[in-house]
Amino acid sequence: MNSPAFWHASTTPPFSVGLTGGIGSGKTTVADMFGELGASLIDTDAIAHQLSAPGGRAIAAIRNSFGTEFITEAGAMDRVRMRAHVFAQPPARKQLEAILHPLIRSETARAAQEAKGAYLIFVVPLLVESGNWQSQTARVLVVDCEEEIQIARVMRRNNLTRAEVEAIMAAQASRQARLAAADDVLENNGDAAALMPRVQQLHSQYLALAAAG
Structure with a gap:
């Protein structure tokens, strides 16, 4: 295997x-x-949501890279605005992935090690x-x-x-x-x-x- x-x-x-x-x-x-x-379930999409939720580990980098207009008043990534942005501009999608993917891998590894x-x-x-x-x-x-x-x-x-x-x-x-x-x-x-x-x-x-x- x-x-x-x-x-x-x-x-x-x-x-x-x-x-x-x-x-x-x-x-x-x-x-x-x-x-x-x-x-044991490890959902990478759920992990991505957690990372981009208020207080999530990705929020600071998303704010720095895309601007405060992509962060909601509650402090989460504005998923609707971001979805429209990355679909219209493929380089922006790569930029977002560069922020999220290493963090997702890290959280996935932690969850896998702890799975029972x-x-x-x-x-x-x-x-x-x-x-x-x-x-x-x-x-x-x-x-x-x-x-x-x-x-x-x-x-x-x-x-x-x-x-x-x-x-x-x-x-x-x-x-x-x-x-x-x-x-x-x-x-x-x-x-x-x-x-x-x-x-x-x-x-x-x-x-x-x-x-x-």
Whole structure:
């Protein structure tokens, strides 16, 4: 099994899975189901939110790099303004990533070292785009759904227009690229309740792989 780069050389890493999927695919729902079954979840998107929340470790650097107009009165990064800015200006996106990614790696490493579950699931929305997670986890699990379903879910959930959702999807890896990277695929075109039997099946598989070392 491949070892995440943040494990000490003297430490045997636990079995780990990289979970990903496009926006609106249902990654969080699936991850929570695995968590209920006993997996340790490390959500890089949640870590990014914490870093850019009031008092977060990234706030000072974001303020210095982008200006106070990108910080809300409460002291958090203005996610709506920043999203519009980085989509309109790709260099700004690289600038934001240069601030957040090292901090995310640091917090991910800390969380992984402290995890107590039977195995680890790293929830990484941009796993395929990042280019290095596939070599750092034993398996890649892709939550997949039809693109029209993705669009409808995100429009409803985030109150965005179709064009806005399509722009976000265009900035992510294609559905085909994610499926090509997958060791396991979990289809989520219907009701969330239909996911549990497949999640339980994968959980049993991952427990067996973890036990095998």
